[in-house]
Amino acid sequence: xxxxxxxxxxxxxxxxxxxxxxxxxxxxxxxxxxxxxxxxxxxxxxxxxxxxxxxxxxxxxxxxxxxxxxxxxxxxxxxxxxxxxxxxxxxxxxxxxxxxxxxxxxxxxxxxxxxxxxxxxxxxxxxxxxxxxxxxxxxxxxxxxxxxxxxxxxxxxxxxxxxxxxxxxxxxxxxxxxxxxxxxxxxxxxxxxxxxxxxxxxxxxxxxxxxxxxxxxxxxxxxxxxxxxxxxxxxxxxxxxxxxxxxxxxxxxxxxxxxxxxxxxxxxxxxxxxxxxxxxxxxxxxxxxxxxxxxxxxxxxxxxxxxxxxxxxxxxxxxxxxxxxxxxxxxxxxxxxxxxxxxxxxxxxxxxxxxxxxxxxxxxxxxxxxxxxxxxxxxxxxxxxxxxxxxxxxxxxxxxxxxxxxxxxxxxxxxxx
Numbered sequence: 349x350x351x352x353x354x355x356x357x358x359x360x361x362x363x364x365x366x367x368x369x370x371x372x373x374x375x376x377x378x379x380x381x382x383x384x385x386x387x388x389x390x391x392x393x394x395x396x397x398x399x400x401x402x403x404x405x406x407x408x409x410x411x412x413x414x415x416x417x418x419x420x421x422x423x424x425x426x427x428x429x430x431x432x433x434x435x436x437x438x439x440x441x442x443x444x445x446x447x448x449x450x451x452x453x454x455x456x457x458x459x460x461x462x463x464x465x466x467x468x469x470x471x472x473x474x475x476x477x478x479x480x481x482x483x484x485x486x487x488x489x490x491x492x493x494x495x496x497x498x499x500x501x502x503x504x505x506x507x508x509x510x511x512x513x514x515x516x517x518x519x520x521x522x523x524x525x526x527x528x529x530x531x532x533x534x535x536x537x538x539x540x541x542x543x544x545x546x547x548x549x550x551x552x553x554x555x556x557x558x559x560x561x562x563x564x565x566x567x568x569x570x571x572x573x574x575x576x577x578x579x580x581x582x583x584x585x586x587x588x589x590x591x592x593x594x595x596x597x598x599x600x601x602x603x604x605x606x607x608x609x610x611x612x613x614x615x616x617x618x619x620x621x622x623x624x625x626x627x628x629x630x631x632x633x634x635x636x637x638x639x640x641x642x643x644x645x646x647x648x649x650x651x652x653x654x655x656x657x658x659x660x661x662x663x664x665x666x667x668x669x670x671x672x673x674x675x676x677x678x679x680x681x682x683x684x685x686x687x688x689x690x691x692x693x694x695x696x697x698x699x700x701x702x703x704x705x706x707x708x709x710x711x712x713x714x715x716x717x718x719x720x721x722x723x724x725x726x727x728x729x730x731x732x733x734x735x736x737x738x739x740x741x742x743x744x745x746x747x748x749x750x751x752x753x754x755x756x757x758x759x760x761x762x763x764x765x
Contacts, residue, residue: 351726351745351756353733358596360762364585365391365752366578367609369538372399372438373545374576376446376517378420379403381549383573387418389602390578394750398434402443405431406450422573424521426450433488435460435750441510444470444492445518448479453493461721463488470511473501477519477526498524498567505533505560513542520551520569533560534674535648537610544608549574579604582611584752585632586655587727589614591759592634593623594662595734598762599633610649617644617656621663641665641709650674650682653705654728657686660707661695661732669705685725689717693732693740714738723750730759 366389376399378385390396392415400410400418407425410418424446431447431454433439440462447454468486475481478497483490496518505512512530516539519526533539539560543553550572554564580602592598605612605627615632618625620642624635641663646652650671660667675682683705687697694713698706712735719726719742726745733740748755 349746350741350743351730352739352741353730353759354739355736356595356734356763358591358598358734358762359764361599361601362588362758362762363601364580364588364603365393365754367581368393368395368751369438369541369609370545371396371578372436372442373513373517373542374578375399375403375420376442377545377549377571378573379406379408379422380424380446380517380521381422381571381573383422385420385422385573386575387420388575388577389416390418391581391753393753394434395436395439398432398436398439402431402433402439406447424449426452426454429454431456433458433462435462437462437465437508438510438513440467440488441470441508442514442517444490445474445496445511445514448474448477448492448494448496449518449521451493451495453480453491455489455491457489466507469504469507473503473515476501496522498522498526498565500527500529502529502531505530507534509533509535509538512539516542516553516563516565517546519565520546520553520567520571522567524567526565526567528563528565530561530563535610535650536560537608537648540608548576579607581751582607582609582614583651583724584755586611586614586652587658587724587731588758589618589632589634590655590659591731591734593618593621593636593639593659594731595636596764597633597635599631601631603632604630605632611652613646613649614652614655617642617652617659620644621659639663639709641667643668645670647671647674651724653682654686654724655731657690657697657707658728658732661690661693661709661712662735663709666706666708669707670703672699672705673703682722682725685720685722686728689725689729692717693736712736712740714740716741716743719744719747721747723747723752727752727755730756
C-alpha cells in the first residue's frame with residue numbers, strides 16, 4: 349500500500365495506541381500466572397498479536413472481552429511444539445527463555461526481517477542454564493528444550509536488552525536461584541519496565557539501583573494474576589509530538605512523563621530544539637516554534653531515531669544524534685535507511701563518524717520514498733511530508749500495522765482542512 353501526504357498544518361488531540369512493550373511483557377506474565385489476568389487498553393497491533401499467538405501455543409486461554417480488553421487464563425502447558433513470533437524482536441527474545449521452562453522441545457520461528465536479526469546472545473547463556481539449544485547459526489529458527497535451571501551466568505547486553513527481559517521474567521520460575529551478570533547493558537529503561545511489570549504480578553527481581561550489571565533472581569517464585577491497564581505508547585506518541593513541533597499543535601493523551609518507557613526522552617529533544625511544550629498529568633501538548641539544531645544521545649532510546657530525524661530536518665543548522673550503533677539490527681538498517689530516504693527529500697544525513705548521525709535541516713522536496721518495511725521510518729517520513737511544498741508518497745506504508753495500525757487515520761484527523 350502506498351500513502352501520500354502533502355503540506356499541511358495540524359491541530360488536534362490524539363490518543364496513541366497502548367505500549368506494545370508493556371503489553372507484550374504483561375501478556376507473557378499472564379501466561380505464567382496461574383489464574384485469570386485482565387489486560388485493559390490493549391492495541392492489537394501486529395507485534396501484540398504475535399505475543400498472543402505465542403502464549404496460546406504455550407497453553408494460555410485468551411478471551412477477547414471487547415476491542416481493548418483481554419482475559420487470559422494462565423498456565424504454562426504447551427499444546428504444540430512451535431512458537432511463531434512474526435517479525436517481533438521482543439517476542440523472539442522474550443518467549444525463547446519462557447519456552448525454555450518447558451521440558452519438551454519447542455521451536456521458535458519467525459518471518460521477514462526477524463530472520464536476519466542476531467540471536468546469538470541467547471544461545472550459550474541458555475545452554476549454561478541447562479537448556480538444550482539447536483540454532484540456525486545464531487539466527488531463527490531456534491529450538492529449545494528445558495527445563496531451565498538457575499545458576500550464575502553472564503550475558504552480553506550490548507546489542508539489545510530484550511533477551512535480558514526474557515531471562516528476568518522466566519527465571520523466577522526456575523527451581524534454583526540465579527545471579528545474572530550483564531556486560532554493557534543498553535536500553536536500560538526497558539529493563540526497568542520489565543522489573544516494574546514483574547512487580548505488578550507479585551515477583552521481585554533484585555539489583556542495585558541504577559546498576560544494570562548484576563541481578564539476583566530468586567527461584568521458585570509464583571506470579572499472581574492481576575488486572576492491568578496498559579499505558580499509552582511513547583514510541584508512537586513521539587512521532588505525533590514531532591508533528592506538532594514542525595506543523596502546528598498537537599495534544600497527545602494517555603501518556604505521562606513519569607512513565608518508565610525510554611522514549612519519554614523525546615521531550616528533552618523537543619525542548620532542546622525549541623519547540624513549545626506543555627506537560628500535564630496524562631497528556632503532552634507540543635506546538636510549532638522556530639526550531640534550532642540540537643544534540644541528543646539516543647543510545648538508550650534508539651526507537652526515537654526516526655522521529656528525531658524528522659525533527660532535525662525541520663531545525664535550522666546541523667543536529668547531532670548519538671547512538672547509530674544501536675540501529676543496525678532493527679526492522680531495517682535504520683541509520684542507512686534514514687540517510688537514503690531523507691536524501692530523496694533533499695535533507696543531508698552524514699554517517700561518516702562512528703556512532704553519530706548529523707542532519708542538516710532544510711526544505712523538504714516532493715519525492716517517492718520507501719519505508720523499507722520499517723514502521724517507524726514510514727511514520728517519520730509521513731510527518732516530514734507535512735513540511736513539503738508538494739506531495740510525498742510512501743511505498744509499503746502498511747508496515748505501520750506493526751505498532752500503530754491507525755497512524756495514518758490519526759494523522760489525517762488532525763490536519764487542518
